[in-house]
Amino acid sequence: xxxxxxxxxxxxxxxxxxxxxxxxxxxxxxxxxxxxxxxxxxxxxxxxxxxxxxxxxxxxxxxxxxxxxxxxxxxxxxxxxxxxxxxxxxxxxxxxxxxxxxxxxxxxxxxxxxxxxxxxxxxxxxxxxxxxxxxxxxxxxxxxxxxxxxxxxxxxxxxxxxxxxxxxxxxxxxxxxxxxxxxxxxxxxxxxxxxxxxxxxxxxxxxxxxxxxxxxxxxxxxxxxxxxxxxxxxxxxxxxxxxxxxxxxxxxxxxx
Numbered sequence: 001x002x003x004x005x006x007x008x009x010x011x012x013x014x015x016x017x018x019x020x021x022x023x024x025x026x027x028x029x030x031x032x033x034x035x036x037x038x039x040x041x042x043x044x045x046x047x048x049x050x051x052x053x054x055x056x057x058x059x060x061x062x063x064x065x066x067x068x069x070x071x072x073x074x075x076x077x078x079x080x081x082x083x084x085x086x087x088x089x090x091x092x093x094x095x096x097x098x099x100x101x102x103x104x105x106x107x108x109x110x111x112x113x114x115x116x117x118x119x120x121x122x123x124x125x126x127x128x129x130x131x132x133x134x135x136x137x138x139x140x141x142x143x144x145x146x147x148x149x150x151x152x153x154x155x156x157x158x159x160x161x162x163x164x165x166x167x168x169x170x171x172x173x174x175x176x177x178x179x180x181x182x183x184x185x186x187x188x189x190x191x192x193x194x195x196x197x198x199x200x201x202x203x204x205x206x207x208x209x210x211x212x213x214x215x216x217x218x219x220x221x222x223x224x225x226x227x228x229x230x231x232x233x234x235x236x237x238x239x240x241x242x243x244x245x246x247x248x249x250x251x252x253x254x255x256x
Contacts, residue, residue, distance in 0.1 A: 022080065023080040023083060036068040037064045037068040037088060040064040041061060042091045043180070044063075051188060051216050052089075057092060058085060061081055061088045065081050095169065095175075096192065097210070099169050102164070103161070106165060106193075106196075113131065127200055127204075131200055135197055135201070141222070144159060145222070146159055147162075147163075157226075157240075157243070169185075170251055179251065182244040186222075187219050187226070190222055192210060194215070195208050
């Protein structure tokens with residue numbers, strides 16, 4: 001990324017030791033700023049919210065740059081956030097894209113969308129029927145997020161497809177060191193699975209764009225369900241915390 005020219009009347013250097021006012025990809029201080037900003041932005045996108053509208057992404061980039069350059073003041077951020085926006089904001093997009101890609105490889109076998117070889121059922125009709133049941137709009141939380149424990153009791157977010165999407169996404173992107181809180185990644189993975197299921201809802205694959213504007217409302221509803229129904233319930237909250245702890249531990253073991 002070649003450095004741009006400063007605006008007329010604007011000093012090319014800051015007196016703070018930050019170096020050139022305009023981003024220079026070969027400047028060691030600027031390289032460190034971008035690296036620090038990426039880590040700050042990534043932690044937010046991974047632990048707080050991965051599905052961000054453009055305005056939200058721009059605000060997150062702005063806040064991350066300010067945090068990374070806090071000892072130098074805001075001038076450097078104001079000059080450079082526009083040119084660095086695309087590079088930095090791609091981190092949250094990577095999470096959503098990886099979730100969707102992996103979900104597409106898991107849903108057909110994970111939800112038994114293909115009839116047995118011994119069945120005479122139409123695969124198209126079987127797939128339509130199962131997906132409709134899993135994603136029924138009148139039922140919330142939707143069936144596809146539930147998984148059974150060893151006593152055949154059902155729990156939200158414990159579906160193995162969603163769990164696989166989370167593990168494989170974090171491992172593929174190499175984000176395990178930055179993962180601390182899992183509510184966001186569980187809900188992001190869940191809506192990615194929902195998107196992958198909708199692609200098969202007609203019985204045959206039809207691409208559905210995993211657009212934030214389309215899927216953020218369902219993500220928000222799932223996050224609200226954790227806050228309003230799981231967290232206040234002593235039994236569910238205890239299990240949810242343990243399930244997340246075990247997920248973090250599994251990722252740690254895999255990466256060790």
